[in-house]
Amino acid sequence: MESSKEGQVKNKKNIPSPADHKRHKRFYAIVRPSIRLFLKFKYGLKLETLPKQKRPFILMANHTTEVDTVMSASSVPRNFLYFIAGEHLFRGKYGHVLKKYCDPIPLPKGSSAIPTIRAMVDRVKAGYNIMIFPEGSRSFNGETAKVSQATGKMVKIAGCDLITYRLMGGYFVAPRWAYKFRKGKMWGELGGVYKAEDLKNMDPQEIADIINRDLHVNAYETQRKHMYTYKCDALAEGLENYLVLCPKCGKFDTMQSKGNEFWCSECGQRGIYDEHGFLQGDGLKFNSVYDWGKWIEQEFDARMSKKTDNSERLFLEKDVKLCELVDGQEIPICEGELEVYNDRMVMGENVFDLEHTTNMSMLYFGKTLLFTCHHKYYSITGEHFHAWKENRLYELFEEAVKNKE
DSSP states (O other): OOOSHHHHHHHHTTSOOHHHHHHHHHHHHHHHHHHHHHHHHHHOOEEOOOOOOSSOEEEEEOOOSTTHHHHHHTTSTTSOEEEEEEHHHHTSTTHHHHHHHTOOEEEOTTSOOHHHHHHHHHHHHTTOEEEEOTTOSOOSSSBOOOOOHHHHHHHHHHTSEEEEEEEESHHHHSOTTOSSOOBOOOEEEEEEEEOHHHHHTSOHHHHHHHHHHHHOOBHHHHHHHHOOOOBOSOTTTTGGGTOOBOTTTOOBSOEEEETTEEEETTTOOEEEEOTTSBEEOTTOSOSBHHHHHHHHHHHHHHHHHTOOOTTSOOEEEEEEEEEEEETTEEEEEEEEEEEEOSSEEEETTEEEEGGGEEEEEEEGGGTEEEEEETTEEEEEEOTTOOTHHHHHHHHHHHHHHHHHO
16 A cells, blocks of 8 residues: 555545535436336346445445446445446546546556555545456356455455345356347346454455355356246357367367357367357257366366477467557557467567566457556457467466466
8 A cells, every 4th residue: 555645645536526426326316217127128137136225335246247237236226336347448438428427446457456446445435335346357158256365355454344246147148258148037136245343353265255155156057947048149159259169179269150050160060059058069069158168278278288388389369459558548559460479479579478467358258358568558459369368378377477486
C-alpha cells in the first residue's frame, strides 16, 4: 500500500462522491425494472433474491456470461452495487456513459490487478457495496475456476460481510468460445451470507475454501441431470476457439465449424453440437466440450513438457495484429506473423520474453491475447488466432518458475 500523501490522494479518487453515488443509485432504480423484465423474457431467468442488506458487503459470483453483472445485481435488488469491469469496456463507444452512471472499477486484463483491489477495498471501507467475479474470466469448459488464498486475504482486508451467489445454466446460454447466445434456462442460487465478525476469525485460506465451495459449478454435471434445451441456429460456431487440438489426428488448429456442425480440416472427423450442449458423431472420442477440453489440457501440457529446445518454434500464428495499449487507446505496432517459442513470442522486431511477462489473459472468444511485458501493455488479435495455446504456455512457464523457487 502507498503511504505517501500523494498515494492517499490517488486512492481517494477511487471513491465516488456522495453526489455521484446518489446519481448512480438513481440511474439503477430507473433501469432496474427494465433489466429484470429483459432477463426474464430473454433467458427465463429465475433468481433467489435477498432482502436489503444494512451493512456494506462484497458479493461474489461465478462468471458464466457477459450479462452476469446485471443478473448478480438483481439478486440483491434493494442494494446498489459497484462492480469490476474489464478496462476494454471503457474504450468502447459508450465507455463515458458507463463511467458516468455506473462508475465501475476498471480491471486491465493482462495487467496488474493491484490498483483494482485497492480501489475495491477503498469503496467498501467508504460504505459502498461491491460485486466481484473472482475467477477473473469466464470458463471455456463450464467448470468454475478455483480462487487462491489471495482472494481470501482481500476479503479480510476489506473487513465487510461476504455474500456468495451461484449462477446456473449460463455456460450453455453463452459458452465463452461461442459467437451467439442461445435461448434456454438460467437461474441463480444463494451460496451463503457471512458476517464480517466471523470472517475476521478465519484465515485467508479458509475464506478461499468457502468461496470455492459455494461458487463451484460443473455445467455438464448439472446438465446431465436435467437435460435442458438451449436453442440457436449456430450452436457449434466458435468451438475451434477452445478445441484447438483434434483427438483423432492430433493436429493443432484444424477444427472448423458452421451452424451446428464441426469438423477437422485435416482428418475429416465430424460431429454436431446438439441442443443439450453435447457432442455427437461417428468415431468421436468425447461427447462434451468439458471432456474434450480436459484432454486437450493434459495433451498440451505433456507435449510442451518435451519441448526443451528454445530454438524450436512451437506455433506460427498468421494474420495477427500487435498493438500497445496506452491510456485506454490501442496504438498499432505491426501486422503479420507471430512466432511462438517455449520462452518467448516474436513478431517482427518485437520480442516478448516470458521471463519479463507479468500478466496474461484473453478476450473475445479467445481471439485476443492481452499481456504486460517490460512494464508495457500489449494486445495480439486475429480472426483465426486461438490464443488459448499461448495463454496456456504462459501458465506452464509460470508454474515451472514457481517450482524452481
